[in-house]
Amino acid sequence: MAETFPEIRDAMRKLCAGFPGVYWRALDRERAYPGEFVRALTEAGFLSVLIPEEYGGSGLPLGAAAAILEEIHRSGGNGAACHAQMYTMGVVLKHGSADQKQAYLPRIAAGELRLQAFGVTEEAAGTDTTRIETSARRDGDRYIVNGRKLWISRAEHSDLMVLLARTAPRDEEKPSAGLSVFLVDLKSKGIEVRPVRTMLNHATTEIFLDGVEVPAENLIGTEGQGFRHILDGMNAERILIAAESLGDGRFFVERASEYAKSREVFGRPIGQNQGVQFPIARAYVQVEAAARMVEHALSLEAEGEAFGTEANLAKLVASEAAWFAADVCLQTHGGAGFAEDYDIERKFREARLYQTAPISTNLILSHVATQVLGLPKSF
Numbered sequence: 001m002a003e004t005f006p007e008i009r010d011a012m013r014k015l016c017a018g019f020p021g022v023y024w025r026a027l028d029r030e031r032a033y034p035g036e037f038v039r040a041l042t043e044a045g046f047l048s049v050l051i052p053e054e055y056g057g058s059g060l061p062l063g064a065a066a067a068i069l070e071e072i073h074r075s076g077g078n079g080a081a082c083h084a085q086m087y088t089m090g091v092v093l094k095h096g097s098a099d100q101k102q103a104y105l106p107r108i109a110a111g112e113l114r115l116q117a118f119g120v121t122e123e124a125a126g127t128d129t130t131r132i133e134t135s136a137r138r139d140g141d142r143y144i145v146n147g148r149k150l151w152i153s154r155a156e157h158s159d160l161m162v163l164l165a166r167t168a169p170r171d172e173e174k175p176s177a178g179l180s181v182f183l184v185d186l187k188s189k190g191i192e193v194r195p196v197r198t199m200l201n202h203a204t205t206e207i208f209l210d211g212v213e214v215p216a217e218n219l220i221g222t223e224g225q226g227f228r229h230i231l232d233g234m235n236a237e238r239i240l241i242a243a244e245s246l247g248d249g250r251f252f253v254e255r256a257s258e259y260a261k262s263r264e265v266f267g268r269p270i271g272q273n274q275g276v277q278f279p280i281a282r283a284y285v286q287v288e289a290a291a292r293m294v295e296h297a298l299s300l301e302a303e304g305e306a307f308g309t310e311a312n313l314a315k316l317v318a319s320e321a322a323w324f325a326a327d328v329c330l331q332t333h334g335g336a337g338f339a340e341d342y343d344i345e346r347k348f349r350e351a352r353l354y355q356t357a358p359i360s361t362n363l364i365l366s367h368v369a370t371q372v373l374g375l376p377k378s379f
């Protein structure tokens with residue numbers, strides 16, 4: 001399959017070569033943010049590719065963002081520190097007013113404003129988003145927000161957060177109604193951000209919102225329609241996460257192949273044994289199959305067709321292909337795979353996330369079972 005966006009990929013490979021495994025390893029140890037890498041991407045214009053030219057971005061299709069993120073992951077790096085800077089602005093672009101677009105998009109494109117926190121998940125609601133309890137109550141020319149969000153990534157490295165909150169009580173008939181989207185200044189009074197240390201370096205946090213005043217002009221789109229407003233963006237995000245998984249899968253297949261050729265045991269390369277070869281070959285096949293599903297989802301999106309189901313399928317298949325490749329790569333490396341210096345154990349931990357976030361595999365299977373195959377709903 002010919003590579004998409006070859007110039008972008010080439011430029012990304014050059015940029016990523018300046019941020020080798022030793023850079024990511026040191027950050028991982030300290031759970032530190034890759035500020036230098038994010039700055040380099042920002043200055044090169046890679047984080048504003050999806051913003052239209054009239055707002056200072058390069059107005060490229062989603063496939064360009066997918067190519068950028070795939071190359072970061074293929075190089076051994078991780079795009080999670082900044083991927084949301086690319087697409088979180090999508091809700092402003094699609095549903096924001098002309099004034100909001102003018103006020104925020106050029107500054108996001110220039111990298112002056114960081115909009116890379118997406119506040120949806122809450123501990124009690126979990127995957128059942130319609131049960132979130134964070135509320136926004138209208139009071140004159142502002143909303144008063146109270147609640148608690150969990151797993152909100154990059155909040156410490158973002159100026160703004162896209163927040164989903166309840167503006168009307170939950171209606172059993174229409175549970176997704178009554179939710180609204182706001183742009184929240186993370187420096188507002190009443191916001192407390194607490195880092196959550198996880199098995200990977202992901203800058204994720206818990207956010208407490210206590211009487212936070214949000215100007216009414218920061219409501220995005222129509223009050224009560226917030227769930228629908230964020231859905232398109234979530235589907236685009238799933239394709240981009242799938243692209244990151246492809247990059248992970250390719251990293252693992254390439255590293256496993258190199259090691260299997262060079263490591264000699266019993267007087268021959270371990271890769272001469274079919275017991276070592278075949279799993280690597282299978283991992284390659286699975287990653288290539290996933291790549292075609294990502295391409296298919298991207299082509300539907302580019303043509304303006306419905307692409308939600310295909311985005312979910314691509315995300316499921318790519319995240320599982322990456323995880324299989326991760327396991328094969330670790331096994332191929334024997335004990336060396338567990339040593340930090342090879343970057344395999346770090347990437348192994350990082351690749352696992354995408355079967356849980358931003359949507360877990362079971363929820364995708366449930367969508368396929370009920371929406372595609374017409375099986376009875378279980379919830």
Ligand SMILES: Cc1cc2nc3c(=O)[nH]c(=O)nc-3n(C[C@H](O)[C@H](O)[C@H](O)COP(=O)(O)OP(=O)(O)OC[C@H]3O[C@@H](n4cnc5c(N)ncnc54)[C@H](O)[C@@H]3O)c2cc1C
Nearest residue numbers: 118119120121126127151152153202356357358359360362
């Ligand atoms: C590192 C990290 C970063 C994250 N970043 C963000 C972020 O920036 N913004 C944000 O809003 N969220 C973020 N999340 C949250 C993430 O999207 C959720 O963790 C994920 O959607 C799963 O929700 P949950 O953790 O509440 O799991 P739960 O809903 O508690 O589910 C637990 C398990 O049960 C399964 N399950 C639940 N219900 C069913 C059912 N009916 N049928 C079958 N299986 C079911 C799920 O698939 C899952 O495997 C992040 C999470 C992590 C770990």
